[in-house]
Amino acid sequence: MSHRVIVVGGGLAGLAASVRIAEAGVPVDLFSLVPVKRSHSVCAQGGINACNEVARQQGYSEYEHFDETIYGGDYLADQHPVLEMANWAPRIIDLLDRMGVPFNRTSEGYRDLRLFGGSLFKRTHFAGATTGQQLIYALDEQARRYEAEGKITKYEYWEFLGPVFADDAGGGRRCVGVVGQDLRTMQVRAFRGDAVVMATGGNGLVFGKSTNSIICTGAAAARCFKAGVAYGNPEMIQVHPTAIPGADKLRLMSESARGEGGRVWVPRTKNDARRASEIPEAERFYFLEEKYPAYGNIVPRDIATREIFDICVNQGLGVGGGNSVYLDLTHKDPEYLTRKLGGILDIYEKFVGVDPRREPMQIFPAVHYSMGGLHTTFVKGRYNPGEPLSKHVSGSAPPLGSEVGLGMSYGDPGNMVTNVAGLYAFGEVNFAYHGANRLGANALLSCIFDGLFCGLSVVNYMKNGAPSKTPHGQVGASVYESARSAEQSKYEALLGAASRGEADEKTNPYVIHRELGAEMTAACTVVKSEGRLRECLSRIGDFKERMARVRVPDAAGWSNQSLCFARAVGDMLSVAEAVCLGSIERKESRGAHYRTDFPERDDANFMKTTVARWDATGQRVTVEFAPVDGSLVRPTARTYGKKEAGAGQPKPAMSGV
Amino acid sequence: MLNFTPAAGAGSGAGGGSGAGGGNRARAVPGRTIRVRVKRCEGPGKASRWEVFAVKAEAGSNVISVLQQIASNPVTVEGERTTPVVWDSGCLEEVCGACTMVINGRVRQSCSCLIDEYAPGEGDEITLEPMSKFPVVRDLWVDRSRLFHNLSRVKAWVPIDGTYNLGPGPRETPAQQETRYALSECMSCGCCLEACPQFTLEEDPKAWGTSFIGAHAISQARLFNEHATGRALKGERLEALMGPGGVSDCGNAQNCVKVCPKHIPLTESIAAIGRAVTIHAVARWFRG
Ligand SMILES: Cc1cc2nc3c(=O)[nH]c(=O)nc-3n(C[C@H](O)[C@H](O)[C@H](O)COP(=O)(O)OP(=O)(O)OC[C@H]3O[C@@H](n4cnc5c(N)ncnc54)[C@H](O)[C@@H]3O)c2cc1C
Ligand code: SF4
Ligand code: SF4
Numbered sequence: 001m002s003h004r005v006i007v008v009g010g011g012l013a014g015l016a017a018s019v020r021i022a023e024a025g026v027p028v029d030l031f032s033l034v035p036v037k038r039s040h041s042v043c044a045q046g047g048i049n050a051c052n053e054v055a056r057q058q059g060y061s062e063y064e065h066f067d068e069t070i071y072g073g074d075y076l077a078d079q080h081p082v083l084e085m086a087n088w089a090p091r092i093i094d095l096l097d098r099m100g101v102p103f104n105r106t107s108e109g110y111r112d113l114r115l116f117g118g119s120l121f122k123r124t125h126f127a128g129a130t131t132g133q134q135l136i137y138a139l140d141e142q143a144r145r146y147e148a149e150g151k152i153t154k155y156e157y158w159e160f161l162g163p164v165f166a167d168d169a170g171g172g173r174r175c176v177g178v179v180g181q182d183l184r185t186m187q188v189r190a191f192r193g194d195a196v197v198m199a200t201g202g203n204g205l206v207f208g209k210s211t212n213s214i215i216c217t218g219a220a221a222a223r224c225f226k227a228g229v230a231y232g233n234p235e236m237i238q239v240h241p242t243a244i245p246g247a248d249k250l251r252l253m254s255e256s257a258r259g260e261g262g263r264v265w266v267p268r269t270k271n272d273a274r275r276a277s278e279i280p281e282a283e284r285f286y287f288l289e290e291k292y293p294a295y296g297n298i299v300p301r302d303i304a305t306r307e308i309f310d311i312c313v314n315q316g317l318g319v320g321g322g323n324s325v326y327l328d329l330t331h332k333d334p335e336y337l338t339r340k341l342g343g344i345l346d347i348y349e350k351f352v353g354v355d356p357r358r359e360p361m362q363i364f365p366a367v368h369y370s371m372g373g374l375h376t377t378f379v380k381g382r383y384n385p386g387e388p389l390s391k392h393v394s395g396s397a398p399p400l401g402s403e404v405g406l407g408m409s410y411g412d413p414g415n416m417v418t419n420v421a422g423l424y425a426f427g428e429v430n431f432a433y434h435g436a437n438r439l440g441a442n443a444l445l446s447c448i449f450d451g452l453f454c455g456l457s458v459v460n461y462m463k464n465g466a467p468s469k470t471p472h473g474q475v476g477a478s479v480y481e482s483a484r485s486a487e488q489s490k491y492e493a494l495l496g497a498a499s500r501g502e503a504d505e506k507t508n509p510y511v512i513h514r515e516l517g518a519e520m521t522a523a524c525t526v527v528k529s530e531g532r533l534r535e536c537l538s539r540i541g542d543f544k545e546r547m548a549r550v551r552v553p554d555a556a557g558w559s560n561q562s563l564c565f566a567r568a569v570g571d572m573l574s575v576a577e578a579v580c581l582g583s584i585e586r587k588e589s590r591g592a593h594y595r596t597d598f599p600e601r602d603d604a605n606f607m608k609t610t611v612a613r614w615d616a617t618g619q620r621v622t623v624e625f626a627p628v629d630g631s632l633v634r635p636t637a638r639t640y641g642k643k644e645a646g647a648g649q650p651k652p653a654m655s656g657v
Numbered sequence: 658m659l660n661f662t663p664a665a666g667a668g669s670g671a672g673g674g675s676g677a678g679g680g681n682r683a684r685a686v687p688g689r690t691i692r693v694r695v696k697r698c699e700g701p702g703k704a705s706r707w708e709v710f711a712v713k714a715e716a717g718s719n720v721i722s723v724l725q726q727i728a729s730n731p732v733t734v735e736g737e738r739t740t741p742v743v744w745d746s747g748c749l750e751e752v753c754g755a756c757t758m759v760i761n762g763r764v765r766q767s768c769s770c771l772i773d774e775y776a777p778g779e780g781d782e783i784t785l786e787p788m789s790k791f792p793v794v795r796d797l798w799v800d801r802s803r804l805f806h807n808l809s810r811v812k813a814w815v816p817i818d819g820t821y822n823l824g825p826g827p828r829e830t831p832a833q834q835e836t837r838y839a840l841s842e843c844m845s846c847g848c849c850l851e852a853c854p855q856f857t858l859e860e861d862p863k864a865w866g867t868s869f870i871g872a873h874a875i876s877q878a879r880l881f882n883e884h885a886t887g888r889a890l891k892g893e894r895l896e897a898l899m900g901p902g903g904v905s906d907c908g909n910a911q912n913c914v915k916v917c918p919k920h921i922p923l924t925e926s927i928a929a930i931g932r933a934v935t936i937h938a939v940a941r942w943f944r945g
């Protein structure tokens with residue numbers, strides 16, 4: 001039996017999947033736009049969450065991690081998968097530790113921990129302020145080991161152009177391969193596989209500038225979407241509260257800066273012209289600490305972002321009257337800061353020219369993460385309380401243990417698979433786990449969890465599902481050839497329309513992208529309203545028209561980056577439309593999605609997953625709502641102990657440690 | 658109205674400004690036009706040519722944002738319309754290594770190369786060239802596969818038993834962690850190879866196994882030899898570094914350590930591996 005798996009994407013999710021699948025003895029073809037070691041995951045700074053012994057002895061548990069994640073996501077995430085992920089988390093840290101990740105250590109040699117948003121316990125493991133880089137290197141090394149043994153074949157500098165589907169005996173469709181293009185030679189080729197794992201990350205580029213890498217266009221997901229794969233919760237876009245504005249990118253200042261004691265403030269008086277250091281304590285407005293005494297500066301991202309936005313845009317209290325607030329670490333020992341946060345402080349110093357150990361940083365929110373993504377399903381595990389429990393009281397005994405299989409059924413082929421059999425989605429491109437808002441340091445976890453836990457699902461699908469009867473080798477050649485030639489024609493059409501000399505802003509892909517980014521950021525991020533969203537939808541219509549007439553500024557048949565960029569922009573428009581339409585249809589406020597015209601959460605109508613589909617005939621997006629698995633914990637108001645809300649203040653359990 | 662424009666150039670507001678950065682930044686002329694000289698090449702085997710572009714420097718701009726500006730309107734100073742420049746990039750915060758190129762004659766990352774530092778005055782010029790030790794794909798984009806191949810040569814991984822749940826890894830002291838972390842920050846950018854007189858262009862993959870491996874892979878070998886489990890392959894790593902193209906090919910010019918953006922202690926690693934190789938060779942000789 002000669003099964004093969006295609007993994008598209010070599011970030012944390014794709015590498016974890018490749019290693020897990022290769023380990024099970026199935027050869028893997030791994031595709032990536034860049035050498036996998038340079039994938040976007042290297043940017044992750046702060047850390048990765050998991051229950052640990054110290055936190056456990058203070059009253060924390062895997063169950064509380066689960067509960068926090070559900071609450072943080074404002075009850076939009078399906079609950080069983082989150083339970084399994086939280087239960088698995090400590091095993092993932094152990095594994096990474098065995099792979100040699102240089103996690104920071106305590107004086108006794110144990111793994112050190114830090115505080116992160118949305119938790120009162122230290123449960124974030126970290127390697128300096130370059131955790132993502134260290135984790136991806138560890139997985140890259142394991143993948144290289146399998147590559148040397150011939151079990152993983154890398155296709156780096158190859159772009160995924162679309163999935164290949166075949167009709168199934170049962171009447172449905174299944175995924176039997178991909179079409180890709182070599183970014184050097186521009187060769188378009190079809191690849192056979194028995195299953196395909198999409199692990200292509202986020203879509204920050206839809207918003208123009210973001211904290212993401214320049215390759216995070218979301219085009220790969222868009223291509224699946226346009227081929228008929230459903231997309232979940234597109235409107236849930238996380239805007240990170242603290243980034244450095246820049247000409248090419250909005251560089252992140254990790255939440256760990258606040259986890260390590262960073263304080264956010266503005267001068268109490270408008271347009272205070274004094275330097276930060278000259279403003280006395282009493283004349284500083286620590287607005288997060290005042291409004292959220294329990295969580296203070298480590299409230300979740302959506303809350304911090306809206307508060308900063310409100311301070312700057314509505315109240316005009318931003319530093320110097322502009323759009324920025326202080327993120328202050330100057331009260332901490334500079335040496336301690338270098339040890340714990342060196343990586344990110346260097347970024348600030350390098351790009352801004354100010355040493356954040358001596359002067360407070362100036363930051364502003366930026367688009368950061370997509371909770372939404374390809375819509376996937378799962379198979380529930382063994383734990384099924386008769387009715388959902390009430391919110392876990394921090395520090396109290398968990399109602400259950402953390403054995404494998406309580407949340408999701410381990411190895412079931414139905415885990416994290418899209419509506420097309422054999423097509424899986426792992427990592428940021430998967431809509432699961434984070435609901436309406438992702439907690440800091442939970443993304444790296446979900447990426448690796450998907451790869452390791454659901455990698456086995458892929459293997460079992462091939463063993464027992466359709467590929468066991470009709471392996472890829474028996475699928476007709478015409479299936480691949482027609483998919484390939486369709487992409488070849490698209491490529492040639494774009495090349496044929498290359499501009500030769502003339503410049504026209506209307507049909508210039510770079511200009512269209514810039515305008516799209518500005519429009520999406522203005523209409524679909526921190527605050528949304530029906531009128532503005534409708535306007536955005538109609539602008540997207542204009543962009544679609546302009547893209548139909550796009551002229552690539554390069555006619556070369558070799559390494560034509562402009563052509564690839566233009567093609568990606570065209571595909572991104574479908575995701576942009578889904579983000580906008582989802583935002584319109586979700587007439588409530590939840591997590592990262594805040595509507596000025598519907599400021600309250602509406603569980604009766606909208607504790608539901610937004611499922612977007614591409615209507616190929618009408619060339620437009622349609623949206624419907626599907627039930628959320630809320631069977632484990634019952635929703636409560638998500639206030640994080642905000643003062644005006646008058647809710648009881650949660651107590652940090654032994655937070656001094 | 659939902660206005661959502663970040664302040665241009667953070668640090669310029671009321672509180673910022675003392676400027677820990679280099680000296681040029683303080684005297685950069687706002688709104689100036691600079692010249693960007695780019696060495697272009699349409700593909701392997703094609704001749705190179707120079708093109709010069711005039712670009713208006715925005716607040717906080719770097720080489721990447723300048724190349725982006727050129728891409729959206731690729732017209733040379735002679736007024737000739739050309740193609741956008743092709744180059745490699747990813748993170749835009751000096752952590753992925755992709756955007757490495759030779760700028761004003763020195764190899765470095767282009768994303769962290771600030772225009773205010775390099776061209777502070779009206780009409781100042783910046784020169785961009787591809788790295789010379791790797792084959793050019795097109796323009797500033799080079800093929801660095803050899804660099805990853807060299808990581809396989811030294812088995813730069815920890816040979817774990819598998820992904821099963823087998824408990825934590827070996828405990829280590831903060832000092833050990835700090836040593837390994839410093840080595841582990843290497844982003845395989847290749848600056849150290851570009852600067853090394855012993856590392857030369859080699860387009861034939863068949864010759865990669867015996868041509869000089871370079872400081873980057875030597876240092877990674879040390880990283881894995883330092884790990885309690887990684888040490889299991891120490892002998893194999895040293896064998897690989899003993900033969901042709903191994904550590905003894907290093908001429909000790911120390912250029913590598915001077916250009917490493919991550920301040921990896923490369924000469925220390927070369928010395929440590931050199932010693933380990935000697936010990937290993939003697940031991941092997943005694944074993945017969
Ligand atoms: C600045 C920053 C800091 C962060 N810090 C943290 C943190 O501290 N903790 C945390 O938990 N999370 C953090 N996150 C989030 C986290 O880093 C990401 O969600 C995660 O790394 C995504 O991993 P991934 O494997 O899904 O995708 P990625 O790492 O983005 O990888 C995507 C892969 O897909 C490939 N690909 C994409 N499109 C195509 C195509 N068309 N054809 C072929 N290949 C393609 C790419 O080449 C790449 O290999 C941070 C994010 C940012 C932006
Ligand atoms: S010290 Fe060795 S590796 Fe470094 S530049 Fe000199 S010859 Fe090259
Ligand atoms: S050692 Fe330094 S210069 Fe060499 S590849 Fe690594 S990071 Fe780059």
Ligand code: FES
Nearest residue numbers: 747749751754768
């Ligand atoms: S783009 Fe990643 S180092 Fe410059």
